[in-house]
Amino acid sequence: MSFPDQVTIVEMGPRDGLQNERGVLSVETRISLIDRLAACGLSRVESGAFVSPKWVPQMAGSAEVLAGIRKPKGVRFPVLVPNLKGLEQALEAGAEEIAVFGAASESFSQRNINCSVAESMDRFAGVLTAARSHGLRVRGYVSCVLGCPYDGEVAPEAVAEMAGALYDLGCYEISLGDTIGVGTPLRAAKMVDVVAKRVPVEALAAHFHDTYGQALANLYAVMQQGVSIIDSSVAGLGGCPYARGAAGNVATEDVLYLLQGLGIQTGVDLEALAQTGHWICQALGRQNQSRVGLAMADVGNY
Secondary structure (H helix, E strand, O other), X not given: OOOOOXXXXXXOHHXXXXXXXOOOOOHHHHHHHHHHXXXXXXXXXXXXXXXXXOOOHHHOOHHHHHHHOOOOOOOEOOEEOOOHHHHHHXXXXXXXXXXXXXXXXXXXXXXXXOOOHHHHHHHHXXXXXXXXXXXXXEEEEEEOOOOEOOOEOOOHHHHHHHHHHHHHHOOOEXXXXXXOOOOOHHHHHHHHHHHOOOOOHHHEEEEEEOOOOOHHHHHHHHHOOOOOEEEEEHHHOOOOOOOOOOOOEOEHHHHHHHHHHOOOEOOOOHHHHHHHHXXXXXXXXXXXXXXXXXXXXXXXXX
């Protein structure tokens, strides 16, 4: 049984977390959140989404957010773009890295981005071609890798096909999302095993939600498969608006506690991160979903 010596945390709170919270934070608060997260030692903080504010009001003002953050050396601030229009807006805002979002499930693709899986790939091809011409890195997301709220269980082969197509288009990294949090360790490991035959495991990231309390166990399993990139969200912010009852991403604090216990390096200050989680939950007026964050508060660590 072996684990990576080092794991990279991709912090999703300011985008995937906040876009699924009921409250809409000011641009100033979002800037402060991102600055605080970067100060904790996180090297990758997804900072916004160039989507219609009509559909995702929480992400309105992403250009102002990107302009206002400190951007310390060595920290990357990717943003999500759904199409060429979003890419144009991201370029105008000075984005240096973007992400595109697809699904391994036909029904989820139709309901989430209003097109079929095949149509989404055609859309992404244009976005990636344009992004590369401007020197932007592009990350690819594949959602519903372990289950779909409409189609049920998703075959690993379908995940591998979508992940491989995005990788072939030029995505440097593919994030595999258990969007509704139904995965278990054995299924997660089998899924990664199949996908890794199509995409190098070094280019795969785990993006697990915690609906059934299995996210940490699933991460433990896929790290043994060689996965060394983990998406997580401070204080467990977020959820999925298209998956009723789905919990948010696994909390970054909880992931860090697990990794520290395994002796895996991340370069992130857990105490500072827990303080940030506590602060943003107060700003949102919601309960902290991180068990580690709550425990640290209870014992007076902050």
